[in-house]
Amino acid sequence: METFIKWAFKSFQRNLAYRLEYFVSIFNALLYIFIFTSVWKALFPETGTRFGMSRQLMINYAVFVTLIKTTLVKSRDLIGERVRSGEIALDLIKPFPLPLMTLADAIGSVIFQIFSRSIPLILVSVLIFHITSPAGMDSFFFLSYLLAFLIFNSILFIFGVASFYITENFPLWLLNSAGISLLSGSIIPLEILPVVVRKIALFTPYPYIFYIPTMKLLRNEYPIDYAILRQVLCLCITYGIGLAMYQAGKRRLQIQGG
Amino acid sequence: MVSENDLLIEVKDLRKEFKVLKKNPGLAGALRSLFSRNYQIIEAIKDISFSIHQGELVGYVGPNGAGKSTTIKILCGILFPTSGIIKVAGFTPSIDRRKFAMKLGVMFGQRTQLWWDLPVSESFDLLKSIYKIEINAYRKNLEFFNDIFGLSEFWGQPVRRLSLGQRVRADLAAALIHDPNVLLLDEPTIGLDVLARSRFRELIKMVNREKKTTILLTSHDLGDIEMIVHRLILIDKGAVKYDGTLKKFLKDYGGQKNLLINFSSPPRIVRLPAGAEILNLKDNFLEIKIDTAHISYHDLLKVLPKWGNVIDIQLESDSLETILSDLYKK
Ligand SMILES: Nc1ncnc2c1ncn2[C@@H]1O[C@H](COP(=O)(O)OP(=O)(O)OP(=O)(O)O)[C@@H](O)[C@H]1O
Numbered sequence: 001m002e003t004f005i006k007w008a009f010k011s012f013q014r015n016l017a018y019r020l021e022y023f024v025s026i027f028n029a030l031l032y033i034f035i036f037t038s039v040w041k042a043l044f045p046e047t048g049t050r051f052g053m054s055r056q057l058m059i060n061y062a063v064f065v066t067l068i069k070t071t072l073v074k075s076r077d078l079i080g081e082r083v084r085s086g087e088i089a090l091d092l093i094k095p096f097p098l099p100l101m102t103l104a105d106a107i108g109s110v111i112f113q114i115f116s117r118s119i120p121l122i123l124v125s126v127l128i129f130h131i132t133s134p135a136g137m138d139s140f141f142f143l144s145y146l147l148a149f150l151i152f153n154s155i156l157f158i159f160g161v162a163s164f165y166i167t168e169n170f171p172l173w174l175l176n177s178a179g180i181s182l183l184s185g186s187i188i189p190l191e192i193l194p195v196v197v198r199k200i201a202l203f204t205p206y207p208y209i210f211y212i213p214t215m216k217l218l219r220n221e222y223p224i225d226y227a228i229l230r231q232v233l234c235l236c237i238t239y240g241i242g243l244a245m246y247q248a249g250k251r252r253l254q255i256q257g258g
Numbered sequence: 259m260v261s262e263n264d265l266l267i268e269v270k271d272l273r274k275e276f277k278v279l280k281k282n283p284g285l286a287g288a289l290r291s292l293f294s295r296n297y298q299i300i301e302a303i304k305d306i307s308f309s310i311h312q313g314e315l316v317g318y319v320g321p322n323g324a325g326k327s328t329t330i331k332i333l334c335g336i337l338f339p340t341s342g343i344i345k346v347a348g349f350t351p352s353i354d355r356r357k358f359a360m361k362l363g364v365m366f367g368q369r370t371q372l373w374w375d376l377p378v379s380e381s382f383d384l385l386k387s388i389y390k391i392e393i394n395a396y397r398k399n400l401e402f403f404n405d406i407f408g409l410s411e412f413w414g415q416p417v418r419r420l421s422l423g424q425r426v427r428a429d430l431a432a433a434l435i436h437d438p439n440v441l442l443l444d445e446p447t448i449g450l451d452v453l454a455r456s457r458f459r460e461l462i463k464m465v466n467r468e469k470k471t472t473i474l475l476t477s478h479d480l481g482d483i484e485m486i487v488h489r490l491i492l493i494d495k496g497a498v499k500y501d502g503t504l505k506k507f508l509k510d511y512g513g514q515k516n517l518l519i520n521f522s523s524p525p526r527i528v529r530l531p532a533g534a535e536i537l538n539l540k541d542n543f544l545e546i547k548i549d550t551a552h553i554s555y556h557d558l559l560k561v562l563p564k565w566g567n568v569i570d571i572q573l574e575s576d577s578l579e580t581i582l583s584d585l586y587k588k
């Protein structure tokens with residue numbers, strides 16, 4: 001446990017070392033918010049709803065989903081990179097399980113990002129995009145956010161561990177990125193997707209990362225217990241798959257480099 | 259003296275195959291390989307058996323691609339063997355990896371187990387909790403390694419900014435900080451300067467002597483091998499070629515000696531004995547190679563005065579380096 005906390009802390013520290021990445025990511029997030037709030041303003045009528053969504057709701061969605069995304073998303077495939085370089089050998093010789101290592105790492109960086117990124121982003125959003133305080137800001141939201149973080153991490157772990165089987169896991173990684181951008185609601189809420197796609201999406205883990213917590217935050221009337229239950233189920237499944245792949249994959253792993 | 263129970267590393271009938279996708283040449287070939295499942299089996303280790311007792315210091319040598327690194331990866335449990343029995347300190351490395359990791363120190367010279375972005379000090383702090391090292395032992399060890407390798411010079415710098423030799427020094431200390439029972443070193447002296455290298459050799463001998471750490475070491479720097487190890491395991495193409503003391507190896511394989519003889523005037527060579535071969539004759543100097551299996555020094559010394567007036571003789575025995583390079587050529 002001490003190691004775990006230390007690890008998370010070190011990861012937090014490591015994030016401090018990359019200043020450029022910090023500014024670029026904030027700029028990126030603002031750009032996203034700006035583009036999508038403009039798009040929704042153009043597409044949604046000032047009064048009334050479309051696809052059951054009002055203009056204000058859509059704008060809030062764009063802001064909050066981007067906020068959640070910037071704190072959670074890690075675009076690097078750490079495990080895959082270490083497998084390709086062979087450095088994974090040095091993680092595996094340590095008497096500390098790799099899944100916990102990656103989790104501690106993610107916790108450190110998510111805490112860093114919550115503090116460093118979301119605060120300036122919220123300030124700017126209040127000033128420029130005139131968001132209103134969300135209705136569902138309560139402990140259920142934080143639970144949902146926590147679950148989203150864990151699910152996201154499980155998915156990263158699954159795709160990372162895939163490199164134990166196929167060293168060049170990049171195509172799978174692309175697939176995952178596509179899933180995140182289309183099915184997770186990170187760009188457009190599921191309501192706007194065609195019905196078929198929406199139904200398919202709900203069978204993948206992606207909506208549980210961004211769509212569900214954002215919706216929970218925006219409209220409290222969403223049947224939240226049900227959603228959180230589904231998140232828990234999704235976490236169990238993805239976590240189980242990841243762990244099973246990891247256990248079986250260790251046999252297959254060919255440590256690169258002599 | 260040594261009993262069966264002292265066995266610390268046991269490798270029996272080890273085999274390791276790598277399955278690699280066969281690539282066809284050219285663009286058309288590349289396209290075809292996309293769909294074919296044409297695998298090629300690479301036999302990295304054919305058949306290796308050896309056992310090492312508690313407290314031994316063993317050199318593991320062989321030409322490039324012999325399978326040394328592969329063996330070490332299997333011994334630390336991160337690579338699964340295709341077949342064979344492996345026991346290290348009573349554990350089967352690939353199965354009990356995490357339990358046994360506490361007792362194991364590993365260093366791969368060309369990689370670092372420290373964290374790239376963190377200062378050296380923070381990396382060691384992490385190792386301290388990962389290996390649950392008791393604070394006093396930790397301090398004592400750090401001080402010890404600092405004396406030897408001068409870690410304080412770069413203690414606060416991030417690992418990515420260290421020079422190669424500094425990083426290797428830090429990594430050696432990291433492999434030993436938790437007082438492992440077994441130490442596996444794969445080319446640990448890469449990039450070390452002369453001073454650090456000789457300190458490394460002292461350190462390894464000391465750790466082996468005082469902490470009874472069992473050490474398996476691969477190195478292409480034969481100075482490391484000659485000056486440190488008692489026992490040598492030579493492998494080639496995935497099989498053991500020699501396993502025994504270093505002394506015996508030098509004696510058995512180092513049959514050739516070179517002599518450089520200085521005469522007072524150009525020698526007149528009559529009746530060259532069998533087993534002797536002239537390498538070079540220039541003015542008063544004669545360089546001659548003798549094969550000690552056929553002729554002894556004694557016999558040669560008897561014939562030399564017949565060739566001229568001997569002023570000086572210099573003797574050069576085969577070094578490990580020449581023996582091995584002859585063996586690798588075969
Ligand atoms: N992941 C891998 N996939 C396919 N072949 C491999 C792999 N790793 C090693 N090999 C092959 O196995 C053989 C042994 O490699 P190994 O790295 O053990 O050699 P080595 O004795 O350490 O050599 P060196 O002295 O160059 O370090 C080589 O022929 C190498 O090409």
Ligand SMILES: [Mg+2]
Nearest residue numbers: 258326327328
């Ligand atoms: Mg090697």
